[in-house]
Amino acid sequence: MNLQILLENRVEAAAIILFGIGLTTLLLNRNLIKKIIGFSFMDSAIFLFLASEGYIAGHTAPIQDAAGSLSAASFINPIPAGLVLTGIVVSVSVTAVMLSLTVRLYQRFHTLNLDEIVQLAREANEEEEEAND
Amino acid sequence: MLWWQNIPFFSIILCLLSAAVCSVLPPRGARAWGRGVLGLCLAGGALLLAILGQPGSASFTFMMGHFPAPWGNEIRAGALEALLACLFPGVMLCALLSGAPALSSGRQASREPQYLSLCMLLMAALLSQAYSNDLFTCYVFLEIMTLSAGALIVFQNSSQALAAGMRYMVLNLVGSGLFLLGVVLLYYLTGHLLMENLFVSLQALAATGEYHRSLTIIIALITVGLSIKSALFPFHSWAPDAYSSGVPSSNAILSSLVSKGYILLLLKVYARVFGWDLVLLSHVDHLLLVFAWAGMIFGSLAAIRTSRFTRMIAWSSVAQIGYIFLGIGLGAGGGYQAAVYHLLVHSCSKALLFLSGEELRRAAGGSDTFADLAGAARKHPVYGALWTVGAFSLVGLPFTGGLISKLLLGGEALRHSPPVALITLAVLALSTLLNVLYFLRTMLILWSPGQEGSSKRGTLSPLGLGACGLLAAGILASFFLAQPLLEVITLGLSQFS
Numbered sequence: 001m002n003l004q005i006l007l008e009n010r011v012e013a014a015a016i017i018l019f020g021i022g023l024t025t026l027l028l029n030r031n032l033i034k035k036i037i038g039f040s041f042m043d044s045a046i047f048l049f050l051a052s053e054g055y056i057a058g059h060t061a062p063i064q065d066a067a068g069s070l071s072a073a074s075f076i077n078p079i080p081a082g083l084v085l086t087g088i089v090v091s092v093s094v095t096a097v098m099l100s101l102t103v104r105l106y107q108r109f110h111t112l113n114l115d116e117i118v119q120l121a122r123e124a125n126e127e128e129e130e131a132n133d
Numbered sequence: 134m135l136w137w138q139n140i141p142f143f144s145i146i147l148c149l150l151s152a153a154v155c156s157v158l159p160p161r162g163a164r165a166w167g168r169g170v171l172g173l174c175l176a177g178g179a180l181l182l183a184i185l186g187q188p189g190s191a192s193f194t195f196m197m198g199h200f201p202a203p204w205g206n207e208i209r210a211g212a213l214e215a216l217l218a219c220l221f222p223g224v225m226l227c228a229l230l231s232g233a234p235a236l237s238s239g240r241q242a243s244r245e246p247q248y249l250s251l252c253m254l255l256m257a258a259l260l261s262q263a264y265s266n267d268l269f270t271c272y273v274f275l276e277i278m279t280l281s282a283g284a285l286i287v288f289q290n291s292s293q294a295l296a297a298g299m300r301y302m303v304l305n306l307v308g309s310g311l312f313l314l315g316v317v318l319l320y321y322l323t324g325h326l327l328m329e330n331l332f333v334s335l336q337a338l339a340a341t342g343e344y345h346r347s348l349t350i351i352i353a354l355i356t357v358g359l360s361i362k363s364a365l366f367p368f369h370s371w372a373p374d375a376y377s378s379g380v381p382s383s384n385a386i387l388s389s390l391v392s393k394g395y396i397l398l399l400l401k402v403y404a405r406v407f408g409w410d411l412v413l414l415s416h417v418d419h420l421l422l423v424f425a426w427a428g429m430i431f432g433s434l435a436a437i438r439t440s441r442f443t444r445m446i447a448w449s450s451v452a453q454i455g456y457i458f459l460g461i462g463l464g465a466g467g468g469y470q471a472a473v474y475h476l477l478v479h480s481c482s483k484a485l486l487f488l489s490g491e492e493l494r495r496a497a498g499g500s501d502t503f504a505d506l507a508g509a510a511r512k513h514p515v516y517g518a519l520w521t522v523g524a525f526s527l528v529g530l531p532f533t534g535g536l537i538s539k540l541l542l543g544g545e546a547l548r549h550s551p552p553v554a555l556i557t558l559a560v561l562a563l564s565t566l567l568n569v570l571y572f573l574r575t576m577l578i579l580w581s582p583g584q585e586g587s588s589k590r591g592t593l594s595p596l597g598l599g600a601c602g603l604l605a606a607g608i609l610a611s612f613f614l615a616q617p618l619l620e621v622i623t624l625g626l627s628q629f630s
Contacts, residue, residue, distance in 0.1 A: 032299070046317055050317055090273055093280065098306075101287065101298060114303070117295075118300065118374075121293045121296035125291075
């Protein structure tokens with residue numbers, strides 16, 4: 001019974017597993033590039049979930065044909081698609097900012113390890129204050 | 134539709150457009166434009182408050198483009214939204230006026246338009262959190278707030294600011310992800326994103342008793358997501374660095390406004406989407422209480438341990454966020470009222486501490502260590518007095534709004550079961566004692582005679598001084614005008630349901 005429920009909701013289950021992988025990577029991996037990949041996984045998993053919610057088997061994209069013969073009942077739900085598109089724009093913007101910040105951090109510290117970067121930043125700050133004194 | 138009902142929409146759109154305009158203007162023009170727009174938003178918020186804050190007034194919804202949801206998008210304004218629409222631009226304007234010298238000098242001077250552009254984006258996001266009636270719109274502006282706040286941290290381009298900015302972004306993205314998953318699951322269960330429709334559907338679902346586990350997971354996801362973003366203990370690890378690494382105005386804006394935007398959203402989700410009964414069923418309120426108690430103590434202890442002035446103020450934010458979440462955890466009615474009241478008081482107090490503290494630091498030669506700050510308040514007695522007002526408010530001394538919020542929290546705790554009431558009162562007392570310890574120590578250092586040059590007085594910027602004076606006046610007004618303020622908050626919260 002449980003397996004059947006899982007099979008019926010396989011796309012949703014896959015999305016949740018992908019979200020978990022992304023979340024773990026973003027939170028636990030020290031490498032900045034891998035963190036950004038984790039973030040992209042996380043967002044893509046949610047978009048997959050949303051897209052699967054809007055899809056109705058046998059229905060078409062909500063675009064009217066030239067003759068105007070298609071009824072609304074034959075379309076898939078367009079709202080999740082709209083949400084996915086908006087979400088993709090947000091996700092791309094965040095990824096771009098994160099990548100640009102990563103480039104700047106690498107130029108400054110020559111490492112992609114966030115723990116090392118935090119440690120080096122503290123040392124740099126202490127040195128700066130000693131120099132000021 | 135009445136003409137003043139356009140104010141929320143035009144406030145948001147004006148800030149968004151100004152973000153683009155500021156980025157192409159020369160520094161002086163961008164500065165004037167940014168201040169003008171914030172002044173307009175403040176005036177709009179004050180007008181709305183004057184209309185919607187009247188006893189018996191009702192909230193209104195505004196359909197953008199006259200399309201009903203879900204094709205169009207809705208914004209909603211009531212007394213509480215109007216009050217916050219005054220607070221957000223008011224505090225940001227004070228932060229920009231007082232922090233102007235640090236922005237317009239040195240390497241940062243040429244980048245001031247970009248800074249103001251980020252501030253405009255942040256203001257649009259904050260106003261949207263207050264006004265939006267749609268959860269997905271809230272998510273989009275949540276991310277805009279995260280991006281603009283992250284950019285404000287790294288604006289200084291120092292090693293510490295860059296590292297703090299990255300830590301802020303990583304942990305806030307985790308929070309955003311959890312929040313988005315919660316919103317998508319809500320849509321999956323109900324087919325709605327508009328708050329009113331969600332509330333009706335969720336009450337019907339809860340009545341069937343079939344979706345208890347799913348609803349608990351969704352409430353937990355949204356709560357944890359927004360708790361991470363508002364730096365509630367134990368999700369606060371990013372906050373002390375982020376609140377103390379940027380330029381002074383960034384520190385003030387981040388600690389006094391950005392975290393409040395996330396808390397406001399959580400409050401709206403609890404009150405307008407789930408309803409407090411559903412939150413009680415999920416037992417998330419217990420989780421919030423435990424985190425709040427721990428945060429109030431741990432944040433204060435960390436503030437005592439630090440040897441740096443700005444970091445001490447940053448750590449105190451972790452404790453103060455605990456106070457706000459304590460109010461939310463204590464529940465609808467008195468708890469929410471106390472939470473909103475402390476949110477207002479903390480916004481003014483924290484901004485004042487950061488901004489006047491920066492002037493004191495400058496008087497001490499830019500040093501951030503307590504040893505070097507000895508006698509700083511004597512060089513700048515006015516800023517010293519203003520900093521003292523902010524500190525008194527966070528301790529909860531008479532004639533400041535902090536006392537009212539602590540009394541509200543204590544009074545609400547007494548209405549709960551004896552164990553909750555006892556623990557809350559004990560934690561409030563202990564946290565207040567710890568607040569006294571670190572603020573009193575700092576005040577003694579600041580007002581001590583100092584080692585040398587204590588008779589030398591620094592120059593005063595009239596605008597900066599006026600801005601800090603306004604924040605201090607806000608703190609005092611929240612004590613002397615506590616009754617009308619509480620009436621507006623109560624009216625606003627009643628319009629939520």
